[in-house]
Amino acid sequence: MKNLTISQIAELAGVSKTTVSRVLNNKDDIKGETRERILQVIRENNYRPNSAARTINNRSTRTIGLLIPYQADYVLSNPFYYDVIRGITVEADLNDYYTLLMYSQKDSYLKTVREKRIDGLLLISFGTQHIKLLQELLETDIPMISLAKVPGFSTVPTVSVDDFDGAKKAVSHLIEQGHRDIAVINGPQTLVGHAERIKGYRAVLESHGIPYREELVLEREISVENGHLAMKKLLGEQTFTAAFICCDLMAIGAIEAIRDSGLRVPEDISIVGYDNIPMSGHLSPALTTVDQFAYKKGRRATQALIAQMEGTSMRRSLEIKPELVIRGSTARRPRE
Amino acid sequence: MKNLTISQIAELAGVSKTTVSRVLNNKDDIKGETRERILQVIRENNYRPNSAARTINNRSTRTIGLLIPYQADYVLSNPFYYDVIRGITVEADLNDYYTLLMYSQKDSYLKTVREKRIDGLLLISFGTQHIKLLQELLETDIPMISLAKVPGFSTVPTVSVDDFDGAKKAVSHLIEQGHRDIAVINGPQTLVGHAERIKGYRAVLESHGIPYREELVLEREISVENGHLAMKKLLGEQTFTAAFICCDLMAIGAIEAIRDSGLRVPEDISIVGYDNIPMSGHLSPALTTVDQFAYKKGRRATQALIAQMEGTSMRRSLEIKPELVIRGSTARRPRE
DNA sequence: TTGAAAGCGGTACCAC
């Protein structure tokens, strides 16, 4: 069953295509009777206007690009980002926008923008290594929102989470439990969010008069396996009673490493994660972690982008406050 | 920096737009010198042809729709599907196709197809409840591939996994370890794949003369939490030494329930999962599971769809053979 | 080897 064209619908309804176009676009200068007749024909034929033809006239695709840098391969395997993506698609759908997944080995992002396949862009996990790309994207004048703070680009509106605050909450909780030797497994500092978490960690230590010890802090690409390996290394070389892991995914690996070494969580080592991915509450022990409100973040970012595209609001950044979720993976420091 | 149009490029190069169009489409009836001059102008201006204008002429969007039924919300929270999606976008990108994420609360899938926003469709997790939608999609004549077998629709080419075989491998392994009382936590039978797994389970039991006991088999929506709850229920009501869990995500919850009840995996209860999600190897104990080759499945399905769209191959279905991955969550049946 | 002109399926301006 082929889709008809506006001319064919016009002919079937005995009107001009201008009139059909009017009902398609809900104009009101049209007789109710005529509108009904046309709507009837449209329904009978399951007619839908061709999107490319509309795009070329309206200069709008009603499509949002979801840009995931190819190097950020952890994005498409981390449940945290899937909540973000779900938030994005839900919000887009509610506003009749489409979502184009841009994850390209060929780095074809600029091409996609220049071909005008999308009206706006959501930047996922942009870090210092993507500054050149960001610069080029800015030159195209396409509306965009970054879901991560980008160093030195105050021109790009951002919907982000206050990671400095999140880290402070996590580490403060550990210190309140009596811990003083707190290890850290962090993601790459090329991402501002991860750099902020280290700053938060240091700030809390300092305010409690605990010296910062570099050897307790490891930085790794995000993956369950790297969480495992990093914790193994820490256990072999350092002494500590708690660890702050930059994301729940790595915490899963880290906890396994602790178990492998014959220690227990939280009896011997307390663990605080970050993200609060859906499975965190169902691990054993259930993970104490920092909730980033991923889904909400996705929706908010999309709202902000749509507002920007439709000119209904200024370019403005937004920061979400993370919250500590206390569960079973943290406990008071064991007595020596 | 606004994008120019083909006419402006033509003018700058001192040729007609027909000629520019020729170089854009790599036609060969053009003087090398002219081509070079035009390419130079194109490069200087970062020119890219408007995709909507091209689409309207070529009747091709170079976009693949990734259809996730809104009810199938577990798709966007199951790492198994993440690998599938990654495979799809990678393969699409390699072939210069775009990926449109179709996850709509408004059930706007048909609208999207009729508006001709996509050239082909990849159906994720279609079950009996989506037969009406599938029927309507078929009427639009759009090329499509389902990544799950759909009951009674041999007309839809499918790239799937032989779940009957996968379940057989999983359950056979348990039986070889001496287990006879094998519980099952399965996903909804509305999905053919899950129905097949039960069949495989029954087939193996039968071939070993073990009677099928309905009360050992639970069916739940896929989630970590449901895995936990289902296992808790089983532990409270039944006696068994092993369990086959239809997916790793639920196995994570199930293992936690076993631990909560004071039993050990695999010493007291052996667990076989299904999917082999990336974290399965990093849990404690590492999960014995059935690898579905999710990434490969995504790539193959996309290849098949592209072949169908470009008419380079017949509509043909493909079945991937799953493999058992033996790790630490299974052991010999404990002596009574 | 190149260009003029028609046409793809819509929208929008201007008459009537």
Add this chain to the structure above:
DNA sequence: GTGGTACCGCTTTCAA
């Protein structure tokens, strides 16, 4: 209220 027509940015005959 409704229709004729130009036009959006590109591809594709057809002629030169």
